[in-house]
Amino acid sequence: MSEQQQSLLDHNYDGIQEYDNPTPGWWNWLFAASIVFSFFYFVFFHIGGAGWTTEDEHSAALARNVRLLYGDLKLTGDEPTLLKYMNEPDWMAVGQAVFVQHCAQCHQKDGSGINGVNLTDDHYKNVKKISDIPGIVRAGAANGSMPAWGTKLHPNDIVLVSAYVAAMRGNNIPGRAAEGEVIPPWPEYVAPQVEDDAAAPDTPAESEE
Ligand code: HEC
Incomplete structure (x- = not known):
């Protein structure tokens, strides 16, 4: 680490002192860029046009x-x-x-x-x-x-x-x-009747051996 980054800060907590170690420029740029990116991401994938979300x-x-x-x-x-x-x-x-x-x-x-x-x-x-x-x-x-x-x-x-x-x-x-x-309403849909016992495939017809 360079001298500059390690400049000692004034304050002192019970004898503990801190160096001033700022986050590097590239990190700040990455942070800002991810915020900008998230805006476009949100628009595209959450409120985007047909087929995008x-x-x-x-x-x-x-x-x-x-x-x-x-x-x-x-x-x-x-x-x-x-x-x-x-x-x-x-x-x-x-x-x-x-x-x-x-x-x-x-x-x-x-x-x-x-x-x-x-x-x-x-x-x-x-x-x-x-x-x-x-x-x-x-x-x-x-x-x-x-x-x-x-x-x-x-x-x-x-x-x-x-x-x-x-x-x-x-x-x-x-x-x-x-x-x-x-126009007149669509005809009513009548679901086909399921005959539960007669047609049940698990009737144990051949189970006795
Ligand atoms: C380029 C634009 C366009 C696209 C794409 C399109 N439509 Fe249409 N659709 C129209 C227009 C305009 C009318 C009205 C036609 C008229 O004035 O008679 C219409 C009418 C209809 C009607 C008849 C409604 C009525 O009141 O008679 C149906 C059903 C329909 N569209 C379904 C679809 C379906 C399903 C698709 C996709 C597979 C589709 N349309 C894609 C423009 C479009």
Whole structure:
């Protein structure tokens, strides 16, 4: 250590004296730089645009996981399929991830709309019944101001994002003003009955030997 750094301070605590040993310049700069960095980090990863935040990354990872189940699964965009998947939170992770990545730039993450219409109210321009949604997503609308996704997304992704959009209805988030007509509510979803004892696979039919 240099003489300068070791200059003895005036005070004296019960005979104990201190050297003046300031933190080095590089350390101070690093400290200041980390504060500046944290500001950008916070903006980017916590309130950032669509697809940037840690939360979005988590939902994209969940979606990748669920997609592993696609296998031979071919979802049709009919009414029972949409109603079923709307009520399956695991599968809706895929719908959400697709929406955040491809649709939020126009419809907002929460569906409240900017240059795309508000998807959270009861008004629709191109949709009369729930099963119209996948068709609009595939083919687009208004001469491409709503782009066609038919060739850009996996067919199952289209059905799942459509179910996700259908589920946004009724959230009524203030955003872009309502456009189009009020349409009848979606049909009610009746979960399939699980017959607990008759179908239970653990019936010990062959257990006696
Ligand atoms: C480039 C902007 C843009 C993107 C990206 C976009 N949309 Fe749209 N979307 C629109 C516009 C604009 C309309 C309204 C079309 C019209 O006026 O008929 C619309 C309409 C819709 C409708 C019909 C709503 C109604 O009232 O009839 C649905 C459903 C929809 N979008 C879903 C999606 C989904 C799902 C995605 C992502 C896969 C998506 N959109 C991506 C701009 C966009």
